[in-house]
């Protein structure tokens with residue numbers, strides 16, 4: 001395999017030193033067989049520039065830490081191979097999220113806020129009985145819940161979303177998917193009305209303008225648009241059901 | 250005068266993986282204030298990466314009928330090669346079913362029993378009964394008498410961690426992420442909390458607490474190649490060790506997996522070999538039949554790992570920029586089989602190496618996988634040596650796993666220990682006052698400030714953190730791997746001591762200011778090398794083979810002299826750990842044969858010796 005000389009153009013900015021304006025810095029690196037951006041960025045940091053900031057944790061496309069804009073597209077850097085890219089590679093931090101420095105962004109705070117806002121935990125009035133056998137569940141249902149729970153909170157869908165880029169409080173595809181996860185779960189006792197209050201707004205399902213970038217960018221291949229449609233359908237039903245009551249009072 | 254922020258709480262939990270979060274939930278349930286620190290958002294913790302499952306003897310699936318805590322206990326003790334404390338194993342096995350059910354109540358979508366007849370891959374017919382339909386099912390894992398490993402498809406760790414974290418969020422427990430504990434605050438008797446460095450700003454913080462819990466996970470990244478996340482650097486363990494009074498237990502017990510993909514170390518499951526994959530050397534020779542004529546590639550994990558390293562050492566490894574490796578060949582299974590039955594492997598190959606296993610060979614090498622050793626605690630999770638300090642999860646040596654951990658028992662440990670230890674933490678905390686002299690806090694922060702200033706100014710030297718670190722990783726890989734022997738371990742100890750001295754003279758090349766990643770690495774390195782020395786020196790002194798610890802020069806388990814646990818201390822100013830020993834607790838099951846055939850280290854060693862003899866004769 002002919003080895004290329006790669007040129008990385010990387011966004012540099014440290015919010016702790018606002019007097020130094022953001023700039024792009026170039027690094028050269030010899031490509032190696034099987035090289036991922038994880039390998040490349042670590043080589044650059046260890047051999048050329050120990051100040052470079054970026055995030056990896058699992059380096060196996062499981063934890064969602066390493067999303068960044070790779071030649072303009074939100075991608076997991078750990079599973080991006082250099083051989084699939086041209087020899088000039090531009091790396092920028094994900095938009096929408098607060099910048100920690102260089103390629104590192106604070107997705108954690110954003111997702112925690114989203115979880116709080118959507119109350120993303122099981123709402124139940126039942127008590128746990130340590131002596132009792134578990135409640136039964138149909139395996140099909142269990143698999144359905146798991147399918148909706150596969151989101152790794154990497155933020156690729158949010159970064160590529162036109163609404164999230166202009167509307168700070170939009171919960172985005174990840175948020176809507178999270179709501180869908182609890183809607184399909186029979187253990188969650190929230191009524192459609194209660195969900196409606198969480199997502200039946202412009203910050204929720206109605207903020208989406210349907211550009212579909214979320215689904216295209218999802219590294220887990222989650223059916224985000226289908227989830228949106230599902231939640232909207234349930235919202236519409238809840239909205240209709242709510243009307244007579246409103247008239248009554 | 251130092252500038253730092255101070256936070257006071259009842260319970261400080263360092264680490265937001267499954268073990269840390271479960272402990273925090275338990276303590277908070279008792280009405281205590283809890284702060285959790287984590288390097289990363291909780292959901293990015295390494296626990297998320299576990300795919301296989303969590304053991305609990307529910308006995309709901311056909312191959313699990315009749316399972317109960319007694320059998321789980323027995324499997325765990327045998328698995329540990331009699332290195333565990335049996336009172337802990339008993340408590341664990343009894344509590345695991347409750348832990349799994351509580352996770353179901355909180356929201357984990359465990360796979361469920363579907364009634365009906367099924368044919369297993371080996372042709373056996375089984376039937377799941379209607380009366381168990383909808384209850385939590387289980388899959389098969391190595392070393393268990395019954396199918397006992399509860400799972401959610403291939404995302405068990407993910408669903409457990411997300412569910413656990415949802416309860417942490419719901420309860421309003423405070424989490425400070427991107428906050429790294431860099432020292433414990435203590436006076437040699439009591440632990441009062443920790444000094445931490447913010448990974449956003451570089452600022453120092455002092456956390457004062459009535460009790461402190463280490464839940465920082467394993468140390469896989471001491472080894473050059475590991476299946477672990479890159480943040481698993483054993484930091485909680487070296488913080489405890491640095492106190493001089495808290496020992497680490499059984500650090501020489503390190504588990505390896507045969508087929509981590511080179512260079513990234515991502516796991517290629519055993520399924521590849523199970524379905525008929527071969528291992529090849531640099532001459533494309535299939536070497537396993539030479540060593541293990543009967544079982545070939547399907548000898549047990551530790552045996553295959555040992556053979557691969559042995560073969561590489563003889564000079565048959567494929568040279569690469571990342572060091573020598575071997576090949577895994579599944580091409581002969583055919584494109585159709587690979588892209589249906591082994592799709593996961595095909596995806597990993599494509600995503601992380603850019604190769605197509607239907608036409609390319611897969612570079613593999615035995616890879617560090619799990620750390621059985623850690624902060625030595627009693628059955629309540631209380632660390633030896635310091636009041637008010639606890640440890641849970643992979644960071645702890647509780648000691649449930651002894652010298653070999655069974656798959657599925659570590660996820661179960663994180664949650665069971667979190668429940669048990671969390672309760673003990675709460676009891677302790679409710680009876681403890683926070684009377685930490687502020688002068689002590691100042692001193693501890695000052696010491697860290699000085700370390701940081703020395704690194705930034707380069708006053709003590711110009712050693713390069715990444716170079717030393719690489720040498721430490723290589724030393725462990727080469728001399729403290731799967732096969733061990735006296736001369737090699739001695740080499741490792743000598744080399745690591747040299748690296749340790751040099752690591753006290755690091756100098757940065759960047760400014761080291763704010764959230765500097767180079768500074769973070771430099772602060773960790775001396776502690777990591779100390780852990781490496783505990784592993785190597787402990788292994789050198791343990792002159793027997795037990796579980797994952799396989800000595801070529803002492804191939805048998807030696808219960809007469811070694812039915813005991815290593816305790817490694819680091820006295821102030823030392824350049825080697827001080828080793829002490831304590832007996833393991835045997836309450837129910839006296840030492841005997843593990844009954845694993847070749848997977849037992851002792852038996853494997855016996856066959857190895859026999860082969861060598863055959864070789865000599867022939």
Ligand SMILES: Cc1cc2nc3c(=O)[nH]c(=O)nc-3n(C[C@H](O)[C@H](O)[C@H](O)COP(=O)(O)OP(=O)(O)OC[C@H]3O[C@@H](n4cnc5c(N)ncnc54)[C@H](O)[C@@H]3O)c2cc1C
Nearest residue numbers: 264265266267268288296301302430466642643657659660
């Ligand atoms: C690839 C792989 C697959 C696995 N599969 C299985 C399986 O199927 N079944 C099974 O039982 N086990 C499995 N294991 C093992 C199991 O996943 C781990 O042992 C377990 O998840 C460890 O959990 P923990 O809570 O102890 O630590 P972790 O999940 O590693 O969490 C550690 C936490 O500590 C924090 N931390 C670390 N240092 C500091 C510091 N200095 N300051 C502040 N915070 C800090 C981190 O941010 C993190 O939040 C697997 C392991 C690997 C590597």
Ligand code: FES
Nearest residue numbers: 059063064066078
């Ligand atoms: S590092 Fe975990 S997803 Fe990339």
